[in-house]
Amino acid sequence: MQLHIERLDDEGLGVSGRYRVPYTLPGEVVEPVRTFRKKRFIYVPEFRLVSPSPDRVPAKCPHYGVCGGCRLQHMSYKDQVRFKEEKLERILGFSVSVTPSPVIFGHRNRIDVVITPDGIGFRQFGSWWRVFDLEDCPVFGPRAGEAVSSLREYMDDHKLQPYNLKTHEGFLRYIVLREGKNTGEFMINLVTTEGGLPDPTPYFSADSIYHSVNNTLSDVSHGEPIRFWGAEYIKERLKEVLYLIHPNSFFQTNTYQAETLVTLVADHVDGETVLDLYSGVGTFSIFLAKRGFTVSGIEINPFSVDLARKNAELNGVSADFTVGKDSDVSDFKEYDTVIVDPPRAGLHPKLAKRLAESGPETLIYVSCNPKTYKRDLETLSNSYRLETVTGVDMFPHTPHVELFSVLRRRS
Numbered sequence: 001m002q003l004h005i006e007r008l009d010d011e012g013l014g015v016s017g018r019y020r021v022p023y024t025l026p027g028e029v030v031e032p033v034r035t036f037r038k039k040r041f042i043y044v045p046e047f048r049l050v051s052p053s054p055d056r057v058p059a060k061c062p063h064y065g066v067c068g069g070c071r072l073q074h075m076s077y078k079d080q081v082r083f084k085e086e087k088l089e090r091i092l093g094f095s096v097s098v099t100p101s102p103v104i105f106g107h108r109n110r111i112d113v114v115i116t117p118d119g120i121g122f123r124q125f126g127s128w129w130r131v132f133d134l135e136d137c138p139v140f141g142p143r144a145g146e147a148v149s150s151l152r153e154y155m156d157d158h159k160l161q162p163y164n165l166k167t168h169e170g171f172l173r174y175i176v177l178r179e180g181k182n183t184g185e186f187m188i189n190l191v192t193t194e195g196g197l198p199d200p201t202p203y204f205s206a207d208s209i210y211h212s213v214n215n216t217l218s219d220v221s222h223g224e225p226i227r228f229w230g231a232e233y234i235k236e237r238l239k240e241v242l243y244l245i246h247p248n249s250f251f252q253t254n255t256y257q258a259e260t261l262v263t264l265v266a267d268h269v270d271g272e273t274v275l276d277l278y279s280g281v282g283t284f285s286i287f288l289a290k291r292g293f294t295v296s297g298i299e300i301n302p303f304s305v306d307l308a309r310k311n312a313e314l315n316g317v318s319a320d321f322t323v324g325k326d327s328d329v330s331d332f333k334e335y336d337t338v339i340v341d342p343p344r345a346g347l348h349p350k351l352a353k354r355l356a357e358s359g360p361e362t363l364i365y366v367s368c369n370p371k372t373y374k375r376d377l378e379t380l381s382n383s384y385r386l387e388t389v390t391g392v393d394m395f396p397h398t399p400h401v402e403l404f405s406v407l408r409r410r411s
């Protein structure tokens with residue numbers, strides 16, 4: 001059987017009737033080798049490429065075509081950006097330009113490597129249990145291959161068992177690597193089930209080594225972290241601002257585009273007082289405080305708030321961070337600008353309605369999900385005019401795209 005790829009869907013998969021084929025381009029012809037069905041579609045993770053597109057480019061990663069992470073490495077970066085612009089236009093109903101990432105290899109500051117008896121690496125496309133053996137990860141950089149090869153030696157020498165995702169037996173579950181791209185600092189977090197960890201320090205060269213225990217059945221790459229060696233935090237720098245990174249804290253994964261994003265935010269804030277709602281570890285807040293704005297942050301996760309306060313101290317600025325919910329804000333009009341960067345689910349409908357009824361003059365909406373953004377924009381659009389909107393490509397070689405936008409209250 002041959003499949004003719006008609007177009008790419010929003011996930012970057014080639015569409016041929018009800019077949020969805022990763023790693024393809026419109027106009028290509030493939031012969032399926034392995035398929036699986038999920039809901040309405042038949043996915044084709046393995047195929048023979050019968051007729052390649054002239055637009056296809058060689059992938060840099062040795063694991064391209066197997067790894068479920070970078071699905072678009074066969075597209076030139078220019079075409080990836082165009083794909084994201086077209087996707088945004090389909091979803092939003094108007095055209096939006098996408099700011100390309102200034103760096104498209106070595107840009108990721110975090111990877112979570114899965115440790116299983118079948119392989120130590122990443123999951124294959126469409127599977128939570130098929131893991132291939134990682135040699136190199138060009139989107140992270142050379143330290144990925146080095147750390148995984150040291151991990152193999154460490155496991156061999158100490159007879160450490162990998163964790164079986166199906167039977168839940170074994171010890172080592174994940175190795176999480178984090179690297180401050182602008183500082184060079186490197187953190188390793190070994191995530192295991194309950195048990196003592198033999199000394200990893202002779203094997204790894206890092207500024208900080210943690211051991212985290214996740215004894216639950218849930219397949220997550222974090223747990224109760226215990227510092228094994230080195231620094232409690234590593235640091236990352238965005239322009240002139242330093243941020244602390246801890247095994248259990250979130251940080252924007254593309255350092256270079258995070259710089260684009262914080263600069264966009266700083267350039268569009270109006271007035272003096274700013275509310276950073278969903279402030280996380282204070283990425284926007286600290287950057288703005290450093291530029292002289294009076295900033296308050298609200299964030300539900302106490303650990304992130306603690307880190308945001310530490311980030312303020314580290315940078316010698318003051319910003320007021322509160323542990324709280326988005327619904328706790330009593331008066332949005334107290335602030336000249338409100339920034340919202342909600343999780344993928346977007347704004348709660350009640351909150352979007354409240355902002356529409358009594359929001360600030362300037363609302364900066366940063367979104368990682370264009371679909372929920374579109375929904376929220378509909379609620380806000382009677383009261384707000386969309387002044388600026390741009391895509392920010394945080395995730396080269398994947399179909400994902402972040403949105404930055406500025407809304408001004410209609411008079």
Ligand SMILES: C[S@@+](CC[C@H](N)C(=O)[O-])C[C@H]1O[C@@H](n2cnc3c(N)ncnc32)[C@H](O)[C@@H]1O
Nearest residue numbers: 278279280281283299300301325326341342343
């Ligand atoms: C997309 S992240 C924003 C990250 C932040 N801008 C940063 O760069 O660190 C969304 C944040 O919203 C927080 N959050 C989720 N639900 C919330 C709620 N109901 N109220 C306040 N914060 C919430 C999450 O803990 C997370 O830190």
